[in-house]
Amino acid sequence: MQIGNDITHAAQLIQSGELVAFPTETVYGLGADALNPSAVAKIFEAKERPAFDPLIVHVAHLNQTKSLCRQWDERIRLLAEHFWPGPLTIVVEKNERVPDIVTSGLNTVGIRMPDHPLALQLIAEAKTPIAAPSANKFGRISPTKAWHVANQLTEVPYIIDGGQTTVGIESSVIRLHEDGFVMLRPGAISSDQIREVIPESKMSDEEHKLHSPGLIKSHYSPQKPLFIGEIDLKETDLSNAGLIAWGQPEYASKFSKVEYLSVDQRMEEAAINLFSALHNMESSDVEFIVADPVPEEGIGIAIMDRMRKAAYRYRNT
Known part of the structure; x- marks a missing residue:
C-alpha cells in the first residue's frame, strides 16, 4: 500500500x-x-x-x-x-x-x-x-x-x-x-x-429495492457499542465511556473521552466531524459510546440517519 x-x-x-x-x-x-x-x-x-x-x-x-x-x-x-x-x-x-x-x-x-x-x-x-x-x-x-x-x-x-x-x-x-x-x-x-x-416533482413513500447503497438498517458501525442519548447518566458507570457531544453539555465531564461534533452547534460542522469522531472513539480505550442526537433539520436529517444505522446493531444489547 x-x-x-x-x-x-x-x-x-x-x-x-x-x-x-x-x-x-x-x-x-x-x-x-x-x-x-x-x-x-x-x-x-x-x-x-x-x-x-x-x-x-x-x-x-x-x-x-x-x-x-x-x-x-x-x-x-x-x-x-x-x-x-x-x-x-x-x-x-x-x-x-x-x-x-x-x-x-x-x-x-x-x-x-x-x-x-x-x-x-x-x-x-x-x-x-x-x-x-x-x-x-x-x-x-x-x-x-x-x-x-x-x-x-x-x-x-x-x-x-x-x-x-x-x-x-x-x-x-x-x-x-x-x-x-x-x-x-x-x-x-x-x-x-x-x-x-424540478418543482413538479413529488415525494413518494413507496417501497423500493436497494436502488442505492446505504439503505441497510445496520451500517456505519463502530466496533464498540453505540447508544444515542439512551443512557441514564445517574445510574451508569461512565468511567470507561465516550461521548460524542452536540454543543458543550455539562455532563461531558462525566465521560472518560469526549469528541465534539460542534461546540457551536453548527450542523455542517457536525456532519464533517461525525465519522471522524466515531473512528477516534473506536481506536480509543473506551468500552462504549454515547452520542447526543442533533436536531433533524437540513443536513441534521442525514446525520441522524447515519447515527441510527451506526447504533442499530446495539439496540437490543
Whole structure:
C-alpha cells in the first residue's frame, strides 16, 4: 500500500484494473474502472461487500453521464447545473455499457460528479467513469481521512491523500421517475432544494429495492457499542465511556473521552466531524459510546440517519 498524491500513477492503476482509494467532498471512495467487471469485482472483495448492494458511478463531466444512461432526461441536466460537482447522486436507467455487477443486476445506476479536484483529476486522467463506494469494510465507519482507509483496507494498492473531507457524510441519493423523484438516501442536499430545481416533482413513500447503497438498517458501525442519548447518566458507570457531544453539555465531564461534533452547534460542522469522531472513539480505550442526537433539520436529517444505522446493531444489547 502507498499513500500519496500521484494522480497519474493512480489513473494508470485504474486503467490496469486495480483499485485506488481517493478523496471526495463527502467521504473517501474505493474506486475501480466502472466499465471493467473484473476490476469492479475487486471492490466487493476488498470491502467484503454483498453483491446485492449497488455501487455509485463517479463522472468528471456531463457527457460521461450521458454515455451511461439508457435515455437522456433533461432533469438530469437541470440538477447537474445546480448541484454538480457536489453531493448529489442521481439514479437513472442504465444502458448496456454499465456492467450488471455495478448495479447488482438492477436496470438503474446511480451517478454523481464529486466536488473534489483530486477526484475529478483522477477520473479525467483515467479516461473512464469510476465506480466507488466508501473506502471501508462493509458496514463499518465511513472514512473521512486517508488513515481511516489505511486502517481498514490494507490491501488497496494506492490511497490518494486529500486530507479531511469537507462534507463528511455520503451524498444524497435520488431516483428520477415519470412523476418526479424519490429520496433514497438523505445527505447534504435536501428534498426541498431539489424541488426548487424540478418543482413538479413529488415525494413518494413507496417501497423500493436497494436502488442505492446505504439503505441497510445496520451500517456505519463502530466496533464498540453505540447508544444515542439512551443512557441514564445517574445510574451508569461512565468511567470507561465516550461521548460524542452536540454543543458543550455539562455532563461531558462525566465521560472518560469526549469528541465534539460542534461546540457551536453548527450542523455542517457536525456532519464533517461525525465519522471522524466515531473512528477516534473506536481506536480509543473506551468500552462504549454515547452520542447526543442533533436536531433533524437540513443536513441534521442525514446525520441522524447515519447515527441510527451506526447504533442499530446495539439496540437490543
